[in-house]
Amino acid sequence: MKDKIQEFKECIKEKKYLLASIEVLQWELETLAPKKGQDYLSEVLAYMSMKDYELSTSDKFQNLVRDLLQEKESLDPILQKEVEQAAEEMEKMKKIPAEEYRAYAELCAKNQGVWEEAKQNNNFQLVEENLTKIFEYNRKFARYLQKEEKNLYDVLLRDYEKGMTCEKLDVFFASLKKEIVPLLHKIQKKKKQPFPFLTSPISKEKQKEFCHLLAEYLGFDFERGILAESEHPFTLNINKKDVRITTKYVEALPFSSIFSTIHETGHAIYEQQIGDELVSTLLGSGGSMGLHESQSRFWENIIGRSFEFWKELYPSLQTHFTSLKTIPLEEFYQAINQVEASLIRTEADELTYCLHIMLRYELEKEIIEGTLSVKDLPKAWNEKIEEYLGITVPNATEGVLQDVHWYAGLIGYFPSYALGNAYASQLFHTMKQELSLNDYSQDKLQEVRLWLGENIHQYGMMKTTSELIREITGEDLNPDYYIEYLKNKYEALYQ
Amino acid sequence: MKDKIQEFKECIKEKKYLLASIEVLQWELETLAPKKGQDYLSEVLAYMSMKDYELSTSDKFQNLVRDLLQEKESLDPILQKEVEQAAEEMEKMKKIPAEEYRAYAELCAKNQGVWEEAKQNNNFQLVEENLTKIFEYNRKFARYLQKEEKNLYDVLLRDYEKGMTCEKLDVFFASLKKEIVPLLHKIQKKKKQPFPFLTSPISKEKQKEFCHLLAEYLGFDFERGILAESEHPFTLNINKKDVRITTKYVEALPFSSIFSTIHETGHAIYEQQIGDELVSTLLGSGGSMGLHESQSRFWENIIGRSFEFWKELYPSLQTHFTSLKTIPLEEFYQAINQVEASLIRTEADELTYCLHIMLRYELEKEIIEGTLSVKDLPKAWNEKIEEYLGITVPNATEGVLQDVHWYAGLIGYFPSYALGNAYASQLFHTMKQELSLNDYSQDKLQEVRLWLGENIHQYGMMKTTSELIREITGEDLNPDYYIEYLKNKYEALYQ
Numbered sequence: 001m002k003d004k005i006q007e008f009k010e011c012i013k014e015k016k017y018l019l020a021s022i023e024v025l026q027w028e029l030e031t032l033a034p035k036k037g038q039d040y041l042s043e044v045l046a047y048m049s050m051k052d053y054e055l056s057t058s059d060k061f062q063n064l065v066r067d068l069l070q071e072k073e074s075l076d077p078i079l080q081k082e083v084e085q086a087a088e089e090m091e092k093m094k095k096i097p098a099e100e101y102r103a104y105a106e107l108c109a110k111n112q113g114v115w116e117e118a119k120q121n122n123n124f125q126l127v128e129e130n131l132t133k134i135f136e137y138n139r140k141f142a143r144y145l146q147k148e149e150k151n152l153y154d155v156l157l158r159d160y161e162k163g164m165t166c167e168k169l170d171v172f173f174a175s176l177k178k179e180i181v182p183l184l185h186k187i188q189k190k191k192k193q194p195f196p197f198l199t200s201p202i203s204k205e206k207q208k209e210f211c212h213l214l215a216e217y218l219g220f221d222f223e224r225g226i227l228a229e230s231e232h233p234f235t236l237n238i239n240k241k242d243v244r245i246t247t248k249y250v251e252a253l254p255f256s257s258i259f260s261t262i263h264e265t266g267h268a269i270y271e272q273q274i275g276d277e278l279v280s281t282l283l284g285s286g287g288s289m290g291l292h293e294s295q296s297r298f299w300e301n302i303i304g305r306s307f308e309f310w311k312e313l314y315p316s317l318q319t320h321f322t323s324l325k326t327i328p329l330e331e332f333y334q335a336i337n338q339v340e341a342s343l344i345r346t347e348a349d350e351l352t353y354c355l356h357i358m359l360r361y362e363l364e365k366e367i368i369e370g371t372l373s374v375k376d377l378p379k380a381w382n383e384k385i386e387e388y389l390g391i392t393v394p395n396a397t398e399g400v401l402q403d404v405h406w407y408a409g410l411i412g413y414f415p416s417y418a419l420g421n422a423y424a425s426q427l428f429h430t431m432k433q434e435l436s437l438n439d440y441s442q443d444k445l446q447e448v449r450l451w452l453g454e455n456i457h458q459y460g461m462m463k464t465t466s467e468l469i470r471e472i473t474g475e476d477l478n479p480d481y482y483i484e485y486l487k488n489k490y491e492a493l494y495q
Numbered sequence: 496m497k498d499k500i501q502e503f504k505e506c507i508k509e510k511k512y513l514l515a516s517i518e519v520l521q522w523e524l525e526t527l528a529p530k531k532g533q534d535y536l537s538e539v540l541a542y543m544s545m546k547d548y549e550l551s552t553s554d555k556f557q558n559l560v561r562d563l564l565q566e567k568e569s570l571d572p573i574l575q576k577e578v579e580q581a582a583e584e585m586e587k588m589k590k591i592p593a594e595e596y597r598a599y600a601e602l603c604a605k606n607q608g609v610w611e612e613a614k615q616n617n618n619f620q621l622v623e624e625n626l627t628k629i630f631e632y633n634r635k636f637a638r639y640l641q642k643e644e645k646n647l648y649d650v651l652l653r654d655y656e657k658g659m660t661c662e663k664l665d666v667f668f669a670s671l672k673k674e675i676v677p678l679l680h681k682i683q684k685k686k687k688q689p690f691p692f693l694t695s696p697i698s699k700e701k702q703k704e705f706c707h708l709l710a711e712y713l714g715f716d717f718e719r720g721i722l723a724e725s726e727h728p729f730t731l732n733i734n735k736k737d738v739r740i741t742t743k744y745v746e747a748l749p750f751s752s753i754f755s756t757i758h759e760t761g762h763a764i765y766e767q768q769i770g771d772e773l774v775s776t777l778l779g780s781g782g783s784m785g786l787h788e789s790q791s792r793f794w795e796n797i798i799g800r801s802f803e804f805w806k807e808l809y810p811s812l813q814t815h816f817t818s819l820k821t822i823p824l825e826e827f828y829q830a831i832n833q834v835e836a837s838l839i840r841t842e843a844d845e846l847t848y849c850l851h852i853m854l855r856y857e858l859e860k861e862i863i864e865g866t867l868s869v870k871d872l873p874k875a876w877n878e879k880i881e882e883y884l885g886i887t888v889p890n891a892t893e894g895v896l897q898d899v900h901w902y903a904g905l906i907g908y909f910p911s912y913a914l915g916n917a918y919a920s921q922l923f924h925t926m927k928q929e930l931s932l933n934d935y936s937q938d939k940l941q942e943v944r945l946w947l948g949e950n951i952h953q954y955g956m957m958k959t960t961s962e963l964i965r966e967i968t969g970e971d972l973n974p975d976y977y978i979e980y981l982k983n984k985y986e987a988l989y990q
Contacts, residue, residue: 017542024523024536025516034719034720035719036736037719037737039736040515040733047509047512048512048516223531224529225529225532226528226529241531241534241535242531
């Protein structure tokens, strides 16, 4: 038994080396790899994925997992959870044929560059064929993996939010829609105040300087991480000692990089606070996507768009962004919380944000269900934007091509963002009862980080999201806290 | 036979994936990896090296190579050369025990960070133990690999300059010494003209801008490469479509980044011009280290410190480096060719440069021969600097810790730099007979690149350095061209 545990740990070590090389290659592809070198790095990445696949489906590893699973009561809790997870992944990998898995991984890696080109050239057709294939692979894989799920989309959801279903999501979105849409309409009737400084250009260098300072203020540890640039901001981690975030600097939209930085720093703080005892295991990373997004959205919105936060940091921002020199903090606060139907999800305000998610959820579900084709996706996208937000999409770059997710194979991911908002508000409700949050000084933010570390981050993947939410807040996911938070904030802002 | 060729090619493909992942990890370790994440990436790198080792020493691969070697007359020339090289490498790998190879690779990778810390803190002791181990491994490996070589150092030379020996190098350096030292003494007697603008600070941003422009002017293809920053400038390539160079920006030494950039661009142009038919083979990279250095030194010195080159680019430099606004081109030309005994090899002028190499050659040879210990290395270093250059080393940072080579396991590498200078002058002598080189406009530089591509670069590792030198120049390595070049240039400068 001891030998088997040792052998299992050796396999995991090897698996983690392969996964780390994949992360590094992914990082390179999305940040610095030269244009004409990307295809080869994608091939290398696909090779490493194949090696990981071979390891996970090898007789040796499968026997080890099976044997350890039979004795799982005698294992320590971490190892027990790790073996269970390995068994689950093993089953999944066994059901997907090796060559298909390899081809899919290569397709997704290669498609990053194609998507970037399509987006730059406002040309959906450049990427249509690849995207069709990606959706087809996802349908196929979902069929391989389908168990008790009623429909294929539920199978895909499993990867990002275990236990979530279309049925539950339909109810969830309906409840948000019911409460948020009337509030939105009320606000849209008010006269809009112009904030020209929001689009007054700031040099990339100045933005960069401030974003680094900002990440540090929030608690991002630069000895254990990097902040770089990419087309679409993201967080990636090798382990808690190497957590990498990106942002995008657009001179004419200087606040975009700021809120992206806060968002990704939220993800990074989660990863940097994982328990040390989990680092060398399969459980040494954040939990479900929804929970991960709850952390990024918590920092981005609940902290990062609050009056109290900017009370601390606004003077420093003013020295970097000279266009703010004459703007009072109160006006800045209103500007960064302005509600306005807009095209880009990552720049949407908190109120309209969920509508952006809802339409993505509906569209990807339809494609997976076979009631919509990828060819018709741009049209369907534009119609839904018109319907929900009342605005017209001028081009694919600002429409269906704006987010990398689908083009990187992330189907079923988007709902996590909406769930994340709801989790964040529910957790914040409890946090406020335990911490006195009158200001967001650096000391106070450390208290907040410690609270999150102790209640959530340290556990990595040891507990499910629903377990954590119940343990911390005393109840299951309840969208009312989110709705209440939005109502309180926006009724005060637009009274 | 056809099957065996196919299988061999599959193995090479896999080997190249592993090597590419190693290059990428190396790149990350030296440029962007967060401090506390370096140890783990070093472990991943060591794992990939081990996998490469396993592949190269596997029965399958060894049998393939042996079988193909027996039929080598029937193979096409590229495959034939590839099989020969694989056989050579295989033999080498078989002679070094697996665990020792792995431990050494990990040690070298991890030591990069230790060396950086030691250099930053001017503390040789921090790195002494690791360096002792690195030299011990090299002595041990040399013993494993020794064939007809008279001494261990000759075995190490084989990795960088096949066919070179201490005996030949001693003669080579003696001939340079005989001619260059008197010239140096003559120059040192002249009154030194001060050039304060050489140390007038230029912001990192401005240096960066110019270095990018400069690399592009020289012909570096940014669609197939990156220019980044690192502690010690270097070139690394995944393949000809992904060639990466670094420089280092020091505000108070603004010309350091410029000449490093030209030097590394010289290496990069070599790699970017390798023949397409070699890309997927083991031969798709530059030849011996000496030949590689001949390319970097050619661009850095023969082109990059010439009057004709700056005649083209000086106006642009003046707009970036405002301290040069009032400095005439003639004065700038004299300044960048000023002869002065100095501490740092990479910033040494062309005349004293070879003395820096000579002392490194002598010291590493002594350690390998066992007549000097690593513990006594800093003292021996300082004494030689005093002896050859007549100056005192104030600290280890500017002394024995300045170059990464030894600390990264590159023992026997330094002589390549001196050989590179000699090859470069000999090649330039021939080039001048074939091209009319009255100016270095962008068009003319393209002719130069094409000449180098056609005569040298396209062949990758298909020909040995001595073959190429003979074919192109009609004779063997002859240091007289180098001596003649230096005499002509410096006698004119210091008449």
